[in-house]
Amino acid sequence: MSSRAELWSGRWRHAARWETILGIALIGAIVFNASLSPYFLDPYTLSDATFNFTEKALVALPVALLIIAGQIDISVAAIMALASVSMGFAAAAGAGTPTLVAVGLATGTLAGAVNGALVTWGRVPSIVATIGTMSLFRGIAYGLLGDRVLKNYPESFAFFGQGYVLGPLSFELVLFSVCAVIAALYLHFSVYGQRLYAIGAQSEVARFSGVRVQRYVFGLFVATGAMSGVASILLTSRLGSTRPSLAMGLELEIISMVILGGVAITGGRGTIGGVVLAAILLGFVTFGLGLLNVPGIVMSVIMGTLLIVVVGAPLVAGRWLRKA
DSSP states (O other), rough: OHHHHHHHHHHHHHHHHHHHHHHHHHHHHHHHHHHHHHTSSSSSHHHHHHTTTTTHHHHHHHHHHHHHTTTSOOOOHHHHHHHHHHHHHHHTTTTOHHHHHHHHHHHHHHHHHHHHHHHHSOOOOOOHHHHHHHHHHHEEEEEEEETTOOOOGGGGHHHHHHOOOTEEEHHHHHHHHHHHHHHHHHHHHHHHHHHHHHHHHHHHHOOOOOOHHHHHHHHHHHHHHHHHHHHHHHHHHHHHOOOOTTTHHHHHHHHHHHHHOOOOOOOSOOHHHHHHHHHHHHHHHHHHHHHHHHHHHHHHHHHHHHHHHHHHHHHHHHHHHHOO
């Protein structure tokens, strides 16, 4: 028991240190953006800035749980595109807003179930399976829609991606906040969350301890697909249109949020608080770069470099300390 207590104590100390660093960096980003624009600290400007991360951050929540459990999903952006195409055709057929939401959720959930089945029943490594389904789902979206754009959405559908619940609080921000609290309660304050850590740290030991590893992994893939469907609803609503290239490249930004948030790519360690801080930080950094008119390709270079540094630096430092 004492060794287990020491293990958890060490994990929380590491998480607290990293979250403190993220908090300081976030304050720096806010100060920097405020210096670029005198209107940045206006509540409505801050609320509009959250559109830079809420859709991606929603998907980052289940992806964080998945990575903590020792798995990964590269297909999330392709699922978003496929869900959007499904909603586009449904809207063109005259479907109302409730039906469109149901179609988006169902498409995402089904795609997540396909990923989960490949990994758990087919025994395909998750990175291989989801790289394959990333091409599959995106290819289906292009095959169904081609170079067309669908825009026949009902007016009420725009609320999800453009509406405000109260004052400057957008629906997207409120939804993300609620989902983040639920994810944190699940991971940090339930026995199920503790099992995820055990699965990510040593899946065989967890299995021999009676944890139904495959069931947990399958459920996480389904949840990730469902949340990708939710993000697709928000993004499609905000843009007001559907095209097969929707969300192209967002998987890198989503995984960057998770890794920058302190979730170990090898599994078994991470917190929802860190992921939330990382999502807000990257969103505000992106907003600041936008104020400076920095090209999107430069932002991609910055994101890629940041991901390499965050993942590689601890591994190199640990290797150097062991040799010392």
